Amino acid sequence: MSPRPYIRASSTTGWWLAQPRYVRYMAREVSCVFIGAYTAVVVVGLLRLAEGAAAWVDFVNALQTPASVAFHALALGFALYHTATWFNVTPKAMPMQLGEVQVPGGVIIGAHYAGWAMVSALLLFLVGA
Amino acid sequence: MARSHKPIVWSLFAAGGTFSAFVTPAMILVTGLALTLGLLPAEALAHERMLAVVQNPIGKGFVFLTVFLPAWHAAHRLRITAHDFGIRADGAVASVCYGLAMLATVTTAVALLRF
Numbered sequence: 001m002s003p004r005p006y007i008r009a010s011s012t013t014g015w016w017l018a019q020p021r022y023v024r025y026m027a028r029e030v031s032c033v034f035i036g037a038y039t040a041v042v043v044v045g046l047l048r049l050a051e052g053a054a055a056w057v058d059f060v061n062a063l064q065t066p067a068s069v070a071f072h073a074l075a076l077g078f079a080l081y082h083t084a085t086w087f088n089v090t091p092k093a094m095p096m097q098l099g100e101v102q103v104p105g106g107v108i109i110g111a112h113y114a115g116w117a118m119v120s121a122l123l124l125f126l127v128g129a
Numbered sequence: 130m131a132r133s134h135k136p137i138v139w140s141l142f143a144a145g146g147t148f149s150a151f152v153t154p155a156m157i158l159v160t161g162l163a164l165t166l167g168l169l170p171a172e173a174l175a176h177e178r179m180l181a182v183v184q185n186p187i188g189k190g191f192v193f194l195t196v197f198l199p200a201w202h203a204a205h206r207l208r209i210t211a212h213d214f215g216i217r218a219d220g221a222v223a224s225v226c227y228g229l230a231m232l233a234t235v236t237t238a239v240a241l242l243r244f
Contacts, residue, residue, distance in 0.1 A: 011215070012215035013214055013215035026213065035202065036199070036204065039199050041160070046183070046240045057176065063164070072161025072162050073162065075157050076158060076162065083154055086149075115151065123156070124158075127159050127173055128173065
């Protein structure tokens with residue numbers, strides 16, 4: 001053993017509380033818990049739908065309980081944060097070049113937001129009775 | 130060279146992250162909040178309407194992607210995030226995360242094929 005053993009200065013579990021940008025990083029990472037949980041809600045919904053009309057009505061009613069609404073509101077917040085953080089790194093994740101010109105990052109990010117607005121509007125339009 | 134499933138897991142993470150970014154917020158709004166907020170009439174999620182969606186090939190494909198891609202994205206990110214929270218049992222964490230994603234994928238595929 002060395003005379004002066006290395007002592008880790010930061011905690012392995014709470015290190016991310018030390019700086020706001022670490023907290024933002026963790027918020028981005030934790031968004032996956034809500035996105036994963038939401039896929040579970042969809043799977044349960046599919047199984048209820050297969051059981052018939054009465055089971056489906058029960059499921060839709062359960063979706064409107066305060067606990068469910070609170071979960072979905074929180075999940076929506078994290079999902080939006082995921083969308084923003086995902087789009088904001090697209091110029092680094094997939095840089096684009098047109099001929100000799102490097103496409104500016106803002107254009108790539110903006111195109112993603114525009115596509116997102118269209119996809120969301122289309123989905124809401126299709127569901128709207 | 131040693132074989133690795135990293136490319137498969139990574140491509141599912143990237144595809145799932147992109148799909149989630151575009152689709153998941155609107156889906157959460159539609160299925161989880163729209164009725165309560167009065168943004169949609171109750172008939173929007175009526176049984177026969179939803180049945181029509183999962184019986185249509187395009188609808189089936191969309192619902193499958195809505196579970197499959199975000200589930201694998203979330204599984205991979207959760208595995209990495211567990212390490213960030215100080216959990217060092219990566220083998221067990223990976224088995225649970227990918228196992229749940231596989232369960233969601235298979236359950237969805239089987240349910241959709243039966244409609």
